[in-house]
Amino acid sequence: MPKSHLLRECIMAFIVGGLICVLGQAVSELGKSWFSLDKEGASAFTAIVMIFLGAFFTGLGIYDVLGRFAGAGSIVPITGFANSIVAPALEFKREGFILGVGAKLFTIAGPVLVYGISSAIIIGIIYYIFGGR
Amino acid sequence: MNKRLGERTLKFETMPYIIGYAGVAGKSEKEGPLGDYFDLTFDDDLWEEKTWELTERKMFLNAVKIASARANLNISDINFLFGGDLLNQIITAGFAARELSVPFIGLYGACSTMAESILAGSVFIEAGFADHVACATASHMATAERQYRYPLELGTPKTPTSQTTVTGAGAVVLAGTGSAGMPRITHATAGRVIDMGITDANDMGSAMVPAAMETILTHLQDTGRQPEYYDVIVTGDLGIFGSETLVRMTREQGVDLGEKHVDCGVEIFKGKKNIYSGGSGCGCGGSVLTAYYLKKMHDSRLKKVLFVATGALLSPTSTLQGETIPSIAHAVSIETEV
Amino acid sequence: MDYLKAFAVGGVICLIGQILLSKTKMTPARILVLFVTAGVVLTAIGLYEPVVEFGGAGATVPLTGFGYSLAKGTFKAIGENGFLGVFTGGVTATAAGIAAAVLFGYLIALIFNPKTKK
Numbered sequence: 001m002p003k004s005h006l007l008r009e010c011i012m013a014f015i016v017g018g019l020i021c022v023l024g025q026a027v028s029e030l031g032k033s034w035f036s037l038d039k040e041g042a043s044a045f046t047a048i049v050m051i052f053l054g055a056f057f058t059g060l061g062i063y064d065v066l067g068r069f070a071g072a073g074s075i076v077p078i079t080g081f082a083n084s085i086v087a088p089a090l091e092f093k094r095e096g097f098i099l100g101v102g103a104k105l106f107t108i109a110g111p112v113l114v115y116g117i118s119s120a121i122i123i124g125i126i127y128y129i130f131g132g133r
Numbered sequence: 134m135n136k137r138l139g140e141r142t143l144k145f146e147t148m149p150y151i152i153g154y155a156g157v158a159g160k161s162e163k164e165g166p167l168g169d170y171f172d173l174t175f176d177d178d179l180w181e182e183k184t185w186e187l188t189e190r191k192m193f194l195n196a197v198k199i200a201s202a203r204a205n206l207n208i209s210d211i212n213f214l215f216g217g218d219l220l221n222q223i224i225t226a227g228f229a230a231r232e233l234s235v236p237f238i239g240l241y242g243a244c245s246t247m248a249e250s251i252l253a254g255s256v257f258i259e260a261g262f263a264d265h266v267a268c269a270t271a272s273h274m275a276t277a278e279r280q281y282r283y284p285l286e287l288g289t290p291k292t293p294t295s296q297t298t299v300t301g302a303g304a305v306v307l308a309g310t311g312s313a314g315m316p317r318i319t320h321a322t323a324g325r326v327i328d329m330g331i332t333d334a335n336d337m338g339s340a341m342v343p344a345a346m347e348t349i350l351t352h353l354q355d356t357g358r359q360p361e362y363y364d365v366i367v368t369g370d371l372g373i374f375g376s377e378t379l380v381r382m383t384r385e386q387g388v389d390l391g392e393k394h395v396d397c398g399v400e401i402f403k404g405k406k407n408i409y410s411g412g413s414g415c416g417c418g419g420s421v422l423t424a425y426y427l428k429k430m431h432d433s434r435l436k437k438v439l440f441v442a443t444g445a446l447l448s449p450t451s452t453l454q455g456e457t458i459p460s461i462a463h464a465v466s467i468e469t470e471v
Numbered sequence: 472m473d474y475l476k477a478f479a480v481g482g483v484i485c486l487i488g489q490i491l492l493s494k495t496k497m498t499p500a501r502i503l504v505l506f507v508t509a510g511v512v513l514t515a516i517g518l519y520e521p522v523v524e525f526g527g528a529g530a531t532v533p534l535t536g537f538g539y540s541l542a543k544g545t546f547k548a549i550g551e552n553g554f555l556g557v558f559t560g561g562v563t564a565t566a567a568g569i570a571a572a573v574l575f576g577y578l579i580a581l582i583f584n585p586k587t588k589k
Contacts, residue, residue, distance in 0.1 A: 017485025067288020
């Protein structure tokens with residue numbers, strides 16, 4: 001049976017994941033200094049830029065190469081979320097732009113939004129009931 | 134009247150001749166060690182078609198056409214086409230049959246289709262219903278990935294046991310008459326669906342080994358032969374790890390396949406980087422059998438070949454529903470001296 | 472120094488993801504769902520805010536950060552709009568990300584073509 005490469009996989013995930021976050025930090029700092037964004041604005045700006053980068057590199061066909069050796073290091077950051085949106089959309093282009101690209105954008109990212117938004121709402125209900133204002 | 138040998142082996146008295154054969158493959162396969170053997174190859178994943186599904190169909194069509202030409206036949210001389218592929222509703226074979234306009238018997242055996250189609254085609258020849266039949270199959274890396282697994286550009290790592298679907302097609306033309314020295318189908322052993330509880334769709338090799346072993350052992354028992362009878366025992370796509378497991382498991386059952394066993398999935402990508410456990414797909418066994426092993430039989434370098442193609446009978450839905458992976462293996466015995 | 476902290480925190484979160492990927496049968500999609508939900512829950516019980524304070528982008532760039540934004544936005548909207556905020560807060564806070572994902576996702580898919588693996 002194949003050998004386990006757990007240690008190498010963990011190290012790669014750590015390094016690549018860490019570096020993508022460093023990039024995110026840089027983008028955030030850029031937003032604050034160049035565009036005088038406040039904390040929330042910088043956060044939104046970073047999200048937009050990182051998603052763009054993830055989408056762009058997926059389009060170039062590079063992100064899957066990264067994923068092959070970085071594992072979770074490329075899946076967990078928000079760039080991985082963008083990759084999971086663009087990859088199926090690209091793939092199903094040939095099935096048309098409405099039911100192909102349009103519908104497939106969220107085959108993998110959809111569950112993230114469903115569970116993320118739903119859990120936030122449920123938490124919100126609990127927070128509200130227990131007097132959070 | 135019982136022409137069945139043992140439990141489930143068909144012994145063919147007419148011993149259909151393989152009068153034509155062809156193997157078509159894509160870029161990655163061309164770059165592998167068997168690259169020069171393929172009758173036709175192409176350089177990218179689309180082969181000037183708009184979709185990968187059309188490319189797969191083009192390979193299937195070309196394989197059938199080249200095999201027929203090799204047999205000195207027109208397509209209209211083919212009485213029946215036995216074919217299948219990995220795609221939903223076997224659209225590759227079905228749409229190709231539309232173009233070829235040949236009576237079509239569609240089959241689904243997943244990656245065991247090449248052996249299954251030869252088994253079924255041989256029966257038509259044996260029973261005298263056809264003068265010529267064509268048996269073909271095809272697979273494409275992109276069409277298989279998008280149907281069974283993930284979009285190609287998704288950044289997820291592949292596990293070491295996973296295999297790469299071969300972009301390739303294979304076709305043979307069988308006839309009741311032929312010339313001396315041509316490979317002939319002497320026996321075929323139908324498979325039984327075996328399920329050992331494997332759920333990992335990224336480890337097809339493990340799922341298919343029990344089926345391969347069961348069919349090989351049954352074939353040997355039904356025919357009374359030993360592994361040494363054959364020059365090679367060729368499996369379709371057990372892959373590197375699956376092959377190791379097969380040899381080990383059969384040894385535990387008291388049968389030593391030893392040096393006789395080879396696997397198309399291992400051979401087609403041998404020496405290439407990032408191949409994980411090797412090639413898979415119905416086009417793997419299909420193209421390697423036709424382009425490589427049958428060519429060797431034609432040149433008299435091999436005289437007795439047992440071709441055992443294995444298929445994993447899962448669907449994307451069954452895995453999501455938590456089902457295990459059932460598999461099947463069909464075997465055909467091909468000999469030049471009978 | 473901030474960069475080092477971002478690297479470390481981000482790296483650790485991805486490391487946890489890698490262990491799950493390698494050692495369990497969890498698929499990438501399930502891991503993403505787990506992380507975003509964990510981000511929501513950890514923020515709600517107050518455990519994630521300190522991680523964000525310390526790690527900056529190291530905590531907000533991983534998908535747990537998306538959960539963090541969802542939760543924080545929800546609480547903020549409840550404070551401002553009462554019960555309605557339960558529903559409006561999360562999506563409003565992550566609107567930039569969702570909108571960017573939809574638009575860029577579509578545009579890139581429009582412009583580029585998928586390639587088979589080597």
